[in-house]
Every structure is written in structure tokens, then in C-alpha cells.
Amino acid sequence: MAQQDLSHSFKLLTIWLLVFLVLFLGFKAWEREREASRFRLAGTAIVLTRADDGHFHWPGRVGDIEVDFLVDTGATSTALPQRLAERAGLKPLGAVRTQTAGGTARGFVARADIALDGGVRADKLPVTVLPDLEAPLLGMDVLGRLHFSQKPGELRIEPKE
Structure with a gap:
């Protein structure tokens, strides 16, 4: 039994x-x-849909490493977490001290090849590398090269004419 x-x-x-x-x-x-579905192409436009965290994310690569960039229109330059920069083999070019939303942070400057889904590229882009940054931030050094507009829940990005 x-x-x-x-x-x-x-x-x-x-x-x-x-x-x-x-x-x-x-x-x-x-x-x-x-x-x-947060990323789609609409003709020559790239359309990003707001994620559950309230931000827009743009998939891409740093070198050969796939990343999910947080679109940050308040950031002057693109910033990468130090762990990601090390994995991508980025070499420090000099120390940097920068103001972030969390206060003053120290890191270093490096150059990176950034490729974003939808065909947007920035080769040898000077980036700020910060040890305590949690996610890669896509700043105005890249976004300023593009035309973008926003409506509720959606960010539309197009090449500047």
C-alpha cells in the first residue's frame, strides 16, 4: 500500500x-x-514605448556587448557602468568628476563604439564611465544629433534634416 x-x-x-x-x-x-514591442521602426522613425519603470529604453550595443540604454535627455553625455566598460574593453583616457542625480561621482572618460537598434551609430564616442552606475544612460551627445518628439507613453526619434 x-x-x-x-x-x-x-x-x-x-x-x-x-x-x-x-x-x-x-x-x-x-x-x-x-x-x-517597446522598440519599433515606423518608416524612418524609431518609436520607443515607455517601459514599466516609467523610462524609455533603447536596445543597442557597446562594442559587441548587447545593452539596454536608458534614454536620458537630462544627461549631457552618455554614461556607462564600469562593469560594462571593462567587459567591452574600454580604456580609461582620464579621470572625471561629474554631477549626477545622486550627487557628485568620480569615474573616467573612455571612447566607445555605440550602435543602437534602428541604425543609429556613434563611433569612438567619448563616454563617462562611473563605478556605481546601474544602467547605461544615453545622453544628449547622441540624442542631440536626432530629432525627437514625445506623446503620452511614446518617444518618436527621427534623423535631423
């Missing part, structure tokens, strides 16, 4: 594990699809 109970319990456990696995994989697929 104990063997039969164990076999029945194992079957129930297996069924529940499979149900949870299907739900988990379904959620991950939904999450991936939702994230991918």
Missing part, C-alpha cells in the same frame, strides 16, 4: 511541476514579447 501511495504522490508532484513549468515558460515568453 505504501508503494502505491508513493507512486500516486510522485505522479501528482510531476503533474504540478509540469503545470508550473508551462506557466513559467509562458510568462517568460510574454515578458520577452512585451519587451521587444
Whole structure:
């Protein structure tokens, strides 16, 4: 009798594990699809949809490393976390002290090849590298080269004419 109970319990456990696995994989697929829909091309325009965190994100690359840039119209220059800069092999060109939303920060300046989805590039762009920065910030040094307009929940970016 104990063997039969164990076999029945194992079957129930297996069924529940499979149900949870299907739900988990379904959620991950939904999450991936939702994230991918935050970026789209509309003719020559790039359209970014506001993310759940309230910000606009623009997928791209620093060198060969895929990143998700936070679009920051209040940032003068593009800034990268030090961990990312090290992974991308960026070399320090000099020390820098900068004002951030969190106060004064120390880091260094480097040059990076930035490629954004939709065909926008900035080669050998001087970037600020900060040790405590959590996410890469795309600043006005890149955004200022483009025309952008905003409506509720959407940022539309086009080449300047």
C-alpha cells in the first residue's frame, strides 16, 4: 500500500511541476514579447514605448556587448557602468568628476563604439564611465544629433534634416 501511495504522490508532484513549468515558460515568453514591442521602426522613425519603470529604453550595443540604454535627455553625455566598460574593453583616457542625480561621482572618460537598434551609430564616442552606475544612460551627445518628439507613453526619434 505504501508503494502505491508513493507512486500516486510522485505522479501528482510531476503533474504540478509540469503545470508550473508551462506557466513559467509562458510568462517568460510574454515578458520577452512585451519587451521587444517597446522598440519599433515606423518608416524612418524609431518609436520607443515607455517601459514599466516609467523610462524609455533603447536596445543597442557597446562594442559587441548587447545593452539596454536608458534614454536620458537630462544627461549631457552618455554614461556607462564600469562593469560594462571593462567587459567591452574600454580604456580609461582620464579621470572625471561629474554631477549626477545622486550627487557628485568620480569615474573616467573612455571612447566607445555605440550602435543602437534602428541604425543609429556613434563611433569612438567619448563616454563617462562611473563605478556605481546601474544602467547605461544615453545622453544628449547622441540624442542631440536626432530629432525627437514625445506623446503620452511614446518617444518618436527621427534623423535631423
